[in-house]
Amino acid sequence: MTYTQLAVLGVVVVVLLDLVVVRTRLLRRRVFWAAYAIIVFFQLVTNAILTGLRIVRYDGAAIVGSSTPAAAPPPFLGDGRIAYAPFEDLLFGFALVVLTLVLWVWLGRRGLQRTPYAGPPRARVPGAETERRP
Amino acid sequence: MSRFAYLAVLAFVVVGSSWLEIALRTRVYARWRRLAVALGPVVAIFCAWDLYAIAAGHWTFDPARTTGVLLPGGLPLDEVLFFVVVPIAGVLTLEAVRSVKRWEVGDEPEGSCVDGVRASDEDAA
Numbered sequence: 705m706t707y708t709q710l711a712v713l714g715v716v717v718v719v720l721l722d723l724v725v726v727r728t729r730l731l732r733r734r735v736f737w738a739a740y741a742i743i744v745f746f747q748l749v750t751n752a753i754l755t756g757l758r759i760v761r762y763d764g765a766a767i768v769g770s771s772t773p774a775a776a777p778p779p780f781l782g783d784g785r786i787a788y789a790p791f792e793d794l795l796f797g798f799a800l801v802v803l804t805l806v807l808w809v810w811l812g813r814r815g816l817q818r819t820p821y822a823g824p825p826r827a828r829v830p831g832a833e834t835e836r837r838p
Numbered sequence: 839m840s841r842f843a844y845l846a847v848l849a850f851v852v853v854g855s856s857w858l859e860i861a862l863r864t865r866v867y868a869r870w871r872r873l874a875v876a877l878g879p880v881v882a883i884f885c886a887w888d889l890y891a892i893a894a895g896h897w898t899f900d901p902a903r904t905t906g907v908l909l910p911g912g913l914p915l916d917e918v919l920f921f922v923v924v925p926i927a928g929v930l931t932l933e934a935v936r937s938v939k940r941w942e943v944g945d946e947p948e949g950s951c952v953d954g955v956r957a958s959d960e961d962a963a
Contacts, residue, residue, distance in 0.1 A: 812945030
């Protein structure tokens with residue numbers, strides 16, 4: 705399979721994992737999309753360094769765009785690239801982050817170090833579940 | 839120096855995300871067991887993808903700008919570290935947004951309190 709095919713497959717698998725298999729439903733929460741907006745910006749920056757400096761080079765047979773040139777940086781935009789990186793890298797990065805966050809939330813939901821929560825200590829309402837240390 | 843170019847990018851990610859643990863009390867590193875268990879399948883799956891991509895010739899690494907430490911299958915150590923560093927940055931970002939916005943993430947216990955509102959009430963609203 706090409707990188708393009710694998711990257712699309714990776715996205716489909718993590719979307720199904722989140723919405724159907726473990727039903728963490730992160731993709732339907734604004735907290736995920738707010739976090740992803742920040743993450744994708746930094747992914748573009750780090751991918752641009754890794755691919756623009758040609759630390760990682762791609763074979764044109766595996767991606768929509770052309771091979772990374774031997775002696776010059778790839779195009780910044782166009783020829784299937786966004787910020788030097790093949791657009792497939794965005795799908796790869798999406799799959800990487802969603803898989804991680806789904807597992808993180810799923811483990812918390814199952815009680816593995818659900819607490820301490822992020823942020824300052826939370827007020828409790830009467831009758832609310834009291835958190836216990838595992 | 840340039841042998842550490844890839845590692846420098848990873849260091850940028852670590853430095854750029856780790857301050858959230860203190861500044862916004864994300865408590866991701868504090869929950870290191872949960873983090874480690876979550877990372878296990880991620881590292882395994884993405885190293886497998888990487889090994890396939892290397893074997894199929896999808897991408898190559900510049901030996902002059904990576905550490906040169908290769909794992910079996912020609913997988914650079916730099917790349918394995920990428921699959922640890924980037925997911926941790928992702929979890930830190932998610933927890934940082936939760937810390938600031940108090941939005942529901944999905945691991946709250948039934949009847950728990952999110953910013954003065956019970957998670958279950960927020961669902962109903």
